[in-house]
Amino acid sequence: MKRVAVVGVGQTRFRTRRDDKTHPELTREAVSRALDHAGISMEDVDAFVFGTMDPFDGINCPDRWSSTAAGFGKPFMKISTGGTTGLTTGIAAYQHVASGMFDVVVAVCTQRVGENVDAQPVLNTAVDPIYEGHSGVGAISVAAIQATAHMQRFGTTEEQMAWVSVKDHESALKNPYAHIRKRLSVEDVLSSPVISSPLKLYECCPRSDGSVAIVFASEERAKEIRDNPAWILAESSISDSYFVGDRPDLAVWDSLSIAGRRLYRLAGVDDPKRDIDVAELYSPFTIQEILELEALGFAEKGEGARLAEEGVTFADGDMPTNPSGGVLCTNPIGATGLVRLGEASLQVMGEASNQVDGAEVALAHAWGERCSSTP
Amino acid sequence: MVLKIEAKWEIPYVHSAGEHATRFFEALKEKRILGVRCPRCGRVLVPPRAFCERCYVDTDEWVEVKDEGVIETLTINYARFTGLPEPPYAVGIVKLDGADTGMLAYLGGVDLSDWKKAHERLKIGTRVRAVWKDEPEGRITDILYFKPVEE
Ligand SMILES: [Zn+2]
Numbered sequence: 001m002k003r004v005a006v007v008g009v010g011q012t013r014f015r016t017r018r019d020d021k022t023h024p025e026l027t028r029e030a031v032s033r034a035l036d037h038a039g040i041s042m043e044d045v046d047a048f049v050f051g052t053m054d055p056f057d058g059i060n061c062p063d064r065w066s067s068t069a070a071g072f073g074k075p076f077m078k079i080s081t082g083g084t085t086g087l088t089t090g091i092a093a094y095q096h097v098a099s100g101m102f103d104v105v106v107a108v109c110t111q112r113v114g115e116n117v118d119a120q121p122v123l124n125t126a127v128d129p130i131y132e133g134h135s136g137v138g139a140i141s142v143a144a145i146q147a148t149a150h151m152q153r154f155g156t157t158e159e160q161m162a163w164v165s166v167k168d169h170e171s172a173l174k175n176p177y178a179h180i181r182k183r184l185s186v187e188d189v190l191s192s193p194v195i196s197s198p199l200k201l202y203e204c205c206p207r208s209d210g211s212v213a214i215v216f217a218s219e220e221r222a223k224e225i226r227d228n229p230a231w232i233l234a235e236s237s238i239s240d241s242y243f244v245g246d247r248p249d250l251a252v253w254d255s256l257s258i259a260g261r262r263l264y265r266l267a268g269v270d271d272p273k274r275d276i277d278v279a280e281l282y283s284p285f286t287i288q289e290i291l292e293l294e295a296l297g298f299a300e301k302g303e304g305a306r307l308a309e310e311g312v313t314f315a316d317g318d319m320p321t322n323p324s325g326g327v328l329c330t331n332p333i334g335a336t337g338l339v340r341l342g343e344a345s346l347q348v349m350g351e352a353s354n355q356v357d358g359a360e361v362a363l364a365h366a367w368g369e370r371c372s373s374t375p
Numbered sequence: 376m377v378l379k380i381e382a383k384w385e386i387p388y389v390h391s392a393g394e395h396a397t398r399f400f401e402a403l404k405e406k407r408i409l410g411v412r413c414p415r416c417g418r419v420l421v422p423p424r425a426f427c428e429r430c431y432v433d434t435d436e437w438v439e440v441k442d443e444g445v446i447e448t449l450t451i452n453y454a455r456f457t458g459l460p461e462p463p464y465a466v467g468i469v470k471l472d473g474a475d476t477g478m479l480a481y482l483g484g485v486d487l488s489d490w491k492k493a494h495e496r497l498k499i500g501t502r503v504r505a506v507w508k509d510e511p512e513g514r515i516t517d518i519l520y521f522k523p524v525e526e
Contacts, residue, residue, distance in 0.1 A: 019377050019379070020377065058382050058384065118457045120456040120459065121458050124458045129388075129390045130392045130393070131396065134514075134515055134516050135479045135515075136459050136460045136481060137479060138452070138459055140450075141450050141452060144450030145448040145449060145466075145468065148448045148449055148494065149448040152499045196451070196453070196454065197450050197452075197490035197493075197494060198494070241428060244477075244479065245447070245477030245478050245479055246420075250448050250468070251448075
């Protein structure tokens with residue numbers, strides 16, 4: 001396998017709706033910015049990998065529409081894996097280069113959730129129609145049952161979960177691309193309406209329109225393109241049981257622990273707390289950041305809840321987590337995972353909007369389609 | 376200001392339940408809940424499926440499990456979402472006696488107006504029993520909900 005680096009990142013401003021642009025126009029905005037950031041042009045790109053979730057866009061194969069903005073006439077692959085789509089797209093682009101088949105590949109994800117008048121009917125089709133189609137479980141419910149389990153098993157409190165939201169909202173104030181930019185207190189979070197107990201409104205992500213693109217380059221090209229490329233150390237992914245009830249313990253995220261251990265072995269990480277400087281985690285609900293920090297070895301089981309409350313996961317803490325404001329403040333569903341990788345890359349380049357001092361090693365993570373994970 | 380153009384997806388499908396689920400639904404008509412035992416790991420899978428995903432072997436030993444079990448975790452939905460039931464309603468994972476996996480199910484028989492009180496009443500480990508539809512039709516909805524067993 002060849003060494004690969006991220007050499008360019010481009011994001012659109014994320015909003016509830018981006019009526020000023022169509023799907024391909026949004027794609028073009030992100031791709032142009034990523035190419036500009038890398039200082040290269042369309043002629044330098046060997047292939048594209050495109051990610052999106054069709055039903056949110058309301059177009060079957062929106063990649064076909066957007067492909068005009070993603071390298072007309074070039075090799076093209078489309079990825080669609082639920083919430084993980086963004087990161088899976090990034091991994092596929094990385095593998096395109098790591099395999100030696102291409103030198104410069106752009107991963108781009110566009111999602112227009114705002115045009116989906118009500119996303120729930122789409123989410124309703126994400127469950128097995130045989131056994132679970134009438135279960136009344138929405139996207140939030142799965143996180144909520146994790147929260148109930150974590151609270152009863154480890155004594156995690158509503159205040160501790162609220163701190164995760166306070167931290168992310170504080171960070172998003174510094175991110176010019178973030179969708180929600182508003183300061184919140186623990187009290188604001190706790191007094192917001194209960195959506196799916198114990199989770200409240202401000203513990204749940206928004207739905208955002210936008211696009212993100214990342215340029216991957218082989219070692220030789222990366223060194224030519226920029227002085228501070230973000231080298232990819234390793235990737236790892238895992239699938240999990242389809243039925244949530246098959247998991248032996250919903251208060252821990254076993255599949256993510258396994259994926260994390262594989263990743264650390266490949267990347268030469270002995271102690272994630274010491275060796276990783278910053279993490280961009282896919283946490284659309286507060287409880288999930290807590291579960292992820294524990295599964296990925298940043299905290300002991302049951303201890304993750306204290307980290308935001310004690311300031312550890314704030315941008316200036318010992319384990320900065322989601323300094324971009326994370327998914328709680330910006331969630332263009334099928335693009336969100338790639339935003340995590342883009343933000344993690346910018347941290348390593350020293351160019352993030354909410355830069356963590358001295359960040360050299362970053363971790364990006366996404367999960368989707370019910371808890372399969374891709375760090 | 377830009378022009379907006381409406382669009383809608385309305386696409387009918389007919390899904391096959393497969394032979395395993397069909398047998399499970401047939402049993403529901405008699406208010407019986409069936410699972411399958413994995414010949415390798417020995418887990419009883421409820422709802423039943425044709426293979427154990429962990430062992431990657433076929434499952435063909437059928438077992439009947441109780442319509443009683445314990446709550447493994449839950450949530451109560453208070454927001455109104457298109458296509459989901461009228462709030463508030465409780466859903467949880469119930470591990471039935473004799474099963475090794477939990478089943479997603481509605482929980483009921485409890486006042487849901489105050490979520491904290493309801494969580495206390497339905498807390499993890501609470502024993503619950505199925506409340507059946509009077510005349511089951513062989514659908515997952517034949518089990519209306521699980522309610523706490525009065526001690
Ligand atoms: Zn087995």
